[in-house]
Amino acid sequence: MKHVMFLVVGLLLASSLPTQAAQVRARTYVVGADVDASGHVTGTQVDADVPANIAGVLAGAVKQWAFVPATRDGKPVRAHTFIRAKLQVAPDASGHSTVRIYFMGNGPKFDETNVPPRYPLDAARAHQQAFVMLDATVQPDGSLTDMTVHSRSRRWPLPRAFTTSVLQAARQWHATPERVDGQAVATHMRIPMNFTLSDQPLSAAQADAMREALREEMSTAKAKGGHFGDLFQSDQPVALDSPLQPRALAANTH
Known part of the structure; x- marks a missing residue:
């Protein structure tokens, strides 16, 4: 079988994600991010087809991240980028799930x-x-x-x-x-x-x-x-x- 990989995360979250090895579930989402002149994320845009519970977790995580501000003519200015955020759900020894969100990069969408x-x-x-x-x-x-x-x-x-x-x-x-x-x-x-x-x-x-x-x-x-x-x-x-x-x-x- 031919494959081409291209560019082309508790329990409620896990039910929305694909299953991976050892019951770890993960998916990468692209989140639009408005960044002010100080480098802080002031607004986010998550695709409409992303479940509301996942969209809320993603938005909350992205707003805690910060960037070196963009500049124009040597002065910090506002900017807009698209952040790739990996949301991973993994079970722990107690039977509960831990949700981690990782920054995977940013750029055009x-x-x-x-x-x-x-x-x-x-x-x-x-x-x-x-x-x-x-x-x-x-x-x-x-x-x-x-x-x-x-x-x-x-x-x-x-x-x-x-x-x-x-x-x-x-x-x-x-x-x-x-x-x-x-x-x-x-x-x-x-x-x-x-x-x-x-x-x-x-x-x-x-x-x-x-x-x-x-x-x-x-x-x-x-x-x-x-x-x-x-x-x-x-x-x-x-x-x-x-x-x-x-x-x-x-x-x-x-």
């Missing part, structure tokens, strides 16, 4: 209607897999430009078919840009995509190469206050130059 790239048929027949990075700029009008594709690991060559597939899909994508002082701005993005075959395990050399690459990615994310879960699951897009950089992002526990 990609449309849910964006169609992921197709798994190249010839690559699937040849049992080829790929762990890919798309670098692109989200322009103020929401289009993507300046696109380049490369392997997530320097030690894992990238067949051309995967590059072609990613670029064909990404040319059709759209995003809602970040805003500074009311004006839409461009943001450079790095978007991971994994092309895997369920019946094709990684070789020892491939697994080692990916572990090395992902350790580097996770180290960079943690330095910026982000959080990653299991190895090989860091599939969140990263804003390379968001006008709002994280400052105080402790995980929230409920």
Whole structure:
């Protein structure tokens, strides 16, 4: 079976989430955030289809986080970004559930209607897999430009078919840009995509190469206050130059 992972959390909360290993349930949500000139979140926007109990927990957590203020002409100004927040529900020894909310990053918001790239048929027949990075700029009008594709690991060559597939899909994508002082701005993005075959395990050399690459990615994310879960699951897009950089992002526990 072919898979393409794309960018594309008590009991009441848990009932709304997908089940994962060891009964831990988690999901990443995108929350719009209004940030004032001091770097504090003053307002949030959660998608209408998110259950009200989860939306309230997300909004409360996001409002406790802070950013280095955006600037215009050297002066701090208000800004708007989209925060990716991972809500995780895990049972404890007493049988109760602990809810934790982690900051996963911020930047533009990609449309849910964006169609992921197709798994190249010839690559699937040849049992080829790929762990890919798309670098692109989200322009103020929401289009993507300046696109380049490369392997997530320097030690894992990238067949051309995967590059072609990613670029064909990404040319059709759209995003809602970040805003500074009311004006839409461009943001450079790095978007991971994994092309895997369920019946094709990684070789020892491939697994080692990916572990090395992902350790580097996770180290960079943690330095910026982000959080990653299991190895090989860091599939969140990263804003390379968001006008709002994280400052105080402790995980929230409920």
